[in-house]
Amino acid sequence: MGRIKKKGTSGQAKNYITRTQAVRKLQISLPDFRRLCIFKGIYPREPRNKKKASKTSTPNTTFYYTKDIQYLLHEPLLAKFRDQKSVAKKIARFLGRGEVSDAARLEKTHAPKLTLDHVIKERYPTFIDALRDLDDALSLLFLFATLPSSDHVPAKTIALCQRLCHEFQHYLIISNSLRKSFLSIKGIYYQATIQGQDIMWLVPYRFVQRVNGDVDYRIMATFVDFYTTLLGFVNFRLYTSIAFTLEGRTVGEQPKALEPSKQTNGHSNNEVSKEVQARVDEVIKSAGLDKDQKEQPVEAAEEDTDAIDRFETAAPEADTLPQPDLSGNEAGALFAPFVFYISREAPKAPLEFILRAFGCRRIGWDVVLGGGAFTHDETDPRITHQIVDRPQLPESSLPAIPAASDAPQKVKAGTRIPGRTYVQPQWVWDCINEGKLLRADLYGPGATLPPHLSPWVKPSRGGYDPRAPLAEQEEEGEAEEAEDASDSDEEMEDEEPVEEKPTVTAEESEDEAEEAEDASDSDEEMEDEEPVEEKPTVTAEESEDESVDGGMDVAGSDDDSDEEDEDEEVEEFEGVEEGAEDESGEDDDDEAARNQHQRELEAEAAGLPFSSNSVADEASKKKTAKSKKLAAKKRQEEEELERQKMMMSRKKRKLLEKMTYSNKKQSEEAAKLRSKRRKLEKAQK
Template identity: 75%
Template sequence: MAKIKKKGTSGQAKNYITRTQAVRKLQISLPDFRRLCIFKGIYPREPRSKKKASKTSTPNTTFYYTKDIQYLLHEPLLNKFRDQKALAKKIARSLGRGEVSDAARLEKNHAPKLTLDHVIKERYPTFVDALRDLDDALSLLFLFATLPSDTHVPPKTIALCQRLCHEFQHYLITTNSLRKSFLSIKGIYYQATIQGQDVMWLVPYRFVQRVNADVDYRIMATFVQFYTTLLGFVNYRLYSAIGLRYPPKFDTRSDENGAELAAFTLEGRTVGATPKALEAPKAQSNGNSTKEVSRETQAKVDKVIKNAGLDQTKDEQPVESTEETSDSIDRFEPAAPEADTLPQPDLSSGETGSMFAPFTFYISREAPKAPLEFLLRAFGCKRIGWDAVLGDGAFTHDETDPRITHQIVDRPQLPEGSLPAVPAAAEDDATPKVKPGTWIPGRTYVQPQWVWDCLNDGKLLRADLYAPGATLPPHLSPWVKAARGAYDPRASLAAQEEEGEAEIAAEDGDSDEEMEDEAAVEEKVPADESEEDSVDSGMDVAGTDDDEEESASDAEEEDEDFGGFEENEAASESEDDDEAARTQHQRELEAEAAGLPFSSNGATDEATKKKSSQSKKMAAKKRQEEEELERQKMMMSRKKRKLLEKMMYSNKKQSDEAAKLRSKRRKIEKGAKE
């Protein structure tokens, strides 16, 4: 006889453990358990059957893997949590006795410090793993960098997030790693390519943030603590890879004056090759410029390296090649016309990184300085100026500087009479003032969207389309590609319309206008004429016996004269033409009686006939396609027919949405022309 298994020793009951059991097993509090799980990357799991996984009669909602909890038993952070709990008891005892100085001493000198270095090494064995998990880290740290300081978010945390984010931005500027950006309702999306990995994050707009009370800031602070450690490691590795010293020099006074990116000074072996825009201006550097190494010291260092056998210049001799080198990008053309289009390589960082290098920009006060400065510097601009109220670190604060080639303005051009007078400048202020709305000759004025669209397209766009006060082109997401059959705002309307769609839309528009004209005619027709029409219509409706006999005889004659579908269709077309002519004549008479203008020539009749014939041809063609499709579906199996119907439903839904958007655009363009 087989041995009876004991309940709860195998299966889901053994593989899963409830949260209450896990907390009791680890002997820590529930908040500490949450922090530990966030640090270690352990999340709740959903078993197939909660009834089988639960060892109690009451159903539990939160389960974890038993192996994960067993793994946490040997975590060094558990001892830190217990030390913090013991210290909290000592501080509470000292405060209960009134020994405030002892409590302050314990909190200052004996507080255990948590270090997450070993956790980072465990969760990210390789540097590529850390880069792949950098999206959420950057989004959260950029969010906390814009929050106001209060009891939930201390100022030290905000300052740390700001410093780490600026250091990461400096790396992107130095290596020209930024690729795309998009302005959305949530914030500004950025995408960069770092060592072959695409990293995307979201930066909120710099508005006044309202701190809600329904957010659990303890959990958010736990993530921030982990992500700051992660980003610090990543920044150190990235800076070391390109030969820069980490951390870079940071000028606190310049940062307090709003310098932001310009408050950092990069040092290292490749600092000479970095753009000068990364370095703080000499007038505002306050003596924190990089010290140049003397030639004698450099010669001694080179001699020591040569004697030690560490000189690698011998192995780095350039290899002569007989092939001709070309800087152009190779294009992969398909071998056959029906073959798939091969993906083309993107522009190199050298080509896109120097897009704004020849220009000098000036950012007006109303434009967002922080994102514009970051984007311009990331794409090669070395000289950027702005008003003094926006902070330090500008190339120039003088708006009338003749070296400025482009000025970013986010306000429409106002008439001359509505502009305010320029205030009298102070005696100690040597910067000349420019009257608001004044355009300086020889300078290109653009709106901020021009910068985003240029870097997304990888080329400089026409500046006149983005002039102040002009209607801007649609700002589309660079990551959404136009699908086949979907509406594309960038393409022209004629290139997206289906066959005969424009004629049908024009006919519908004409019919709507005619209905409006008829309504106007009916309003202006006198009451006597309307009564006469009603009487006549009543006399026509009331038929006699003679009329019934005549109609019966006419029906018999039609049956006798029936000569096939073609003759019947021709007769119906002629009757339709006669009816259209009579209707047009009646409308002209009504318009003449009402005193409205009308066209007496037959051009409109020909146009209406042509439109009606085109619409009939389109309807006949569509009917033939539907009949052919129905015949093909009859030959399919049920499974394939259902799959085809689903595909047709989704395609029809997409085409209907595209047609609706095209109709909306057609009306907008028509209204703009009028």
């Protein structure tokens, strides 16, 4: 007989532990347990069977892995939590005695400080692991950087978040690592590529934030403590890599003392360099090394090319291959040759960040937006592009600007400086997402902007693509059906309203009364005449006798059956004729078109007006014939699909039904969007 196993020593009861048991085992409070789990990256688990995992009769909801809790037993942060608890007790004792100065001194000098450096090294053994987990950190830190200071969120935390976020943005500007951005309702999405890793985060708009009491800021503050440590390490590593890159660029360069642009002994080095260069050229020609030098720069240029290859599909039916993003050199040269001026109604912070990340080094703005601008003068002739976000107003409705001697010269709102390109802020985002400069006239002040699409959503096959023309996306016969539906709606609207009964005057009512008396006299005369003989009703027994005697025909007799057979033959013959007409429909259409053209010529020669009713009838006939063909083709495809389903197994048939359902739903949504676009284009025309 085997040994009897004790309950709770194996299986799920051993692998899982409840939260209450974990808190008791670690001998800490519940808030400290939550902080410790956030720092170490331990989260609750869901067992397969809660009854087997629970060691008690009461139902438990939160479970953890037992090995994770055992791993926390040796965590150095536990000792820090216990020290904080003992210091808090001493401070409370001093405050109870009224010794406030001693309590402040104890909190300032003896309060233990938590350091999460060892936690960062444990959770992220490589730098790539830290970059992969940077999305949530950036989103939360950018959120706290925009919050107002309060009792829940101290000003020191906000200042720390702002400093780390600005440091990260400066690295993206210097390295040209920013790739895409999107304006959404939640905020502005950004995507950067750092060492081959795509990092996406969300930055909220700079509105006035209202801090509500529904949010537990203690848990969010714990995440902020961890993420600030993580981003501090990442920024240090990124800035160190930039420093190494800058030092490496100066290794192969000439020293400054040997540069020909320097002057020595009061003489220009240009004269000396000409003589030396002439002697060197003679030596090179005599040695035959001039060809090698001509070839070397070409090879070096070929090696230095940093262009990204583009993948093209081999067949037109193949899927579109994902293309690589811009390189750092291409992104850094997008806005490099331009000088931008940001008007005060446009959002300065995101525009400045994007423009600088894509190569622009000279950006100006109004004085009210702060310092650090290339110029505060809006009339500076070096400005090539100005970003405005106001509609064009008539000059008469604009107030006059008072002249000031010290302040920079301002341009009256609504006026335009010649030779300068005026665009709305969306132009900047669309340009960086497309990787090229778009037409600026489509984004002019007061213009209806094109749709701002997400750069991460790619159009799928069968779906709606707002960038492609509508004619390329429409299905066969979809445009004709939409036109017919619109025409029918217009006809319904153009119909005459129901005629109302006219009001009757007194004289008209007397005439109607006399006519009614004459009609009643004629009805009495008709009643005096002999009534028409009605046919007697026939009972079931009489009908049987009559059918035997042959005096009355009964339904289902031989004569009726013969007549029905003849009708069926006639219908079959007519159907064959219709099929033959369908086969030769193209010849008939051509012949009808020639006859129509001949009638038009005859009417024109005779000087008679030609009626277009026949043309409209023929056009309607063609439309109906085309719609019938499309319906027959669709019916044939459905029948073929049903026949294929009959040959499949049950599993494959279910899978095919799910696929057809999802495709049908997608096509319906695409059809709705196309119909909306069709109506908009028709209204614009």
